[in-house]
Amino acid sequence: MRIxxxxxxLSDVCGVANLAxxxxKLIENYGEDICKYPYAIVIGHKMIEEIIEKIPLTYNNDEYAQEYLDEYYNSHQRVSKIASKIALYIEDEGYHAIVLDVSGKSDEIDLKKPFSNKASAHIAGVGWLGKNNLLTTEEFGPRLTWATVLTDAPLEExxxxxxxxxxxxxxxxxxxxxxxxxxDLxxxxxxYSPEKCGNYLMKRKEENHPVACGMCLYICPYGNEKSRKLLNKNY
Ligand code: SF4
Ligand code: SF4
Structure with a gap:
């Protein structure tokens, strides 16, 4: 299908979740509107590799930490634009489409709580939730930002x-x-403890550093060749 x-x-990783x-379970968690359309197209967009590779240096270099923080937000903007383009294309093809923003919400549907883009990517089978709670793909690890387009286009296959x-x-x-x-569970x-992660970030803030830490994203051997070699040596 052309869609x-x-x-x-437009995507680095792309898949379809059959929400039906x-x-x-989805309606229980998010309310009726989440299944307004039967499919979710999940779009994975790679963050800039050169910036990710500098993450280990960010703990002693605020400039690099800020650069990573900026890329975190910029990649969200970029993937949202990609999702909007795909939604327009779907509508031009005669179907409906709703873009969920980065926080998993849309003005067009009423959800009990935001629908995590990670959840739709997981249902679509493009990756798994790692021990770090990041959506991890075999090819790029967790080095991606995600967006979701809900649609009634026939995407079963x-x-x-x-x-x-x-x-x-x-x-x-x-x-x-x-x-x-x-x-290790x-x-x-x-x-993964969001509280402990948040506490660490707050500590960085109190010490007047940019609120950035992506070590769990950087180190994952899926997407990091150096880690991959170490992992293969150890197992
Ligand atoms: S590596 Fe940093 S961002 Fe990841 S869980 Fe630990 S504190 Fe949080
Ligand atoms: S670093 Fe290892 S344990 Fe952590 S998410 Fe990646 S593969 Fe899983």
């Missing part, structure tokens, strides 16, 4: 299945996290 060719041409498959975690025995983000916010709801 998917177009979506793929998880309808009961493109819908994926939820992916099993490929974290396995890896504990690189657990060891590297300066806030001790990640522990398979379920990200238990392994």
């Amino acid at each position: 998917m060719e177009y979506a793929k041409s 498959k998880d309808e009961k 493109y819908a994926g299945d939820e992916m099993e975690s490929l974290c396995g025995d890896c504990t690189m983000c657990v060891t590297a996290c300066p806030g001790k916010a990640i522990v 398979p379920d990200p709801a238990e392994s």
